[in-house]
Amino acid sequence: LAKTTQPISMDSYEGQEVNITCSHNNIATNDYITWYQQFPSQGPRFIIQGYKTKVTNEVASLFIPADRKSSTLSLPRVSLSDTAVYYCLVASWDNYQLIWGAGTKLIIKP
Amino acid sequence: EAQVTQNPRYLITVTGKKLTVTCSQNMNHEYMSWYRQDPGLGLRQIYYSMNVEVTDKGDVPEGYKVSRKEKRNFPLILESPSPNQTSLYFCASSTLPGSRVETQYFGPGTRLLVL
Numbered sequence: 085l086a087k088t089t090q091p092i093s094m095d096s097y098e099g100q101e102v103n104i105t106c107s108h109n110n111i112a113t114n115d116y117i118t119w120y121q122q123f124p125s126q127g128p129r130f131i132i133q134g135y136k137t138k139v140t141n142e143v144a145s146l147f148i149p150a151d152r153k154s155s156t157l158s159l160p161r162v163s164l165s166d167t168a169v170y171y172c173l174v175a176s177w178d179n180y181q182l183i184w185g186a187g188t189k190l191i192i193k194p
Numbered sequence: 195e196a197q198v199t200q201n202p203r204y205l206i207t208v209t210g211k212k213l214t215v216t217c218s219q220n221m222n223h224e225y226m227s228w229y230r231q232d233p234g235l236g237l238r239q240i241y242y243s244m245n246v247e248v249t250d251k252g253d254v255p256e257g258y259k260v261s262r263k264e265k266r267n268f269p270l271i272l273e274s275p276s277p278n279q280t281s282l283y284f285c286a287s288s289t290l291p292g293s294r295v296e297t298q299y300f301g302p303g304t305r306l307l308v309l
Contacts, residue, residue, distance in 0.1 A: 127300025171236065181250070
């Protein structure tokens, strides 16, 4: 099972681009990388998913280098409402167990 | 509306008094799981289920039981709750695809306090 490592917390300011990197050195060939966002007292919700290179959707981009041992979630022009905990999840369905990291608490300041 | 529901949302109980937290999803998902979330520890999987009558232990199964008699329901049972089970609990569900991880849909959470 891949285990992920993320920074515990990060600060930034409104309008800035924020990059959060997740390390997953033991990622397996079939594993996908998924990022979730969680607000206080709510369940996590899906942001973006990728396997390799770059993926972009309406809220974020995900950069995955060729060796896939890390991934970077990029949030463009953050606002105060982006203050949340962000989780990187690396999982495969080989054994159906999902292991989540501790997440990164992102605080956006005005 | 596609959703995962949990009940109750808040629960205060005493040590040793059996309790059940219900979880139901209306998306016909095969995969369901329970998590507990404690400050600084992120999400830890308690039990998961790949389909009806198929369950398995996650990272922290001690003190918990689950059952999957119907596809939509996945109750979490604490036979004899203890104060160290005070936590925020989440139920989640997803499909079981062949080659990629599908989105996990989470319930609203159940905050449990064991005195």
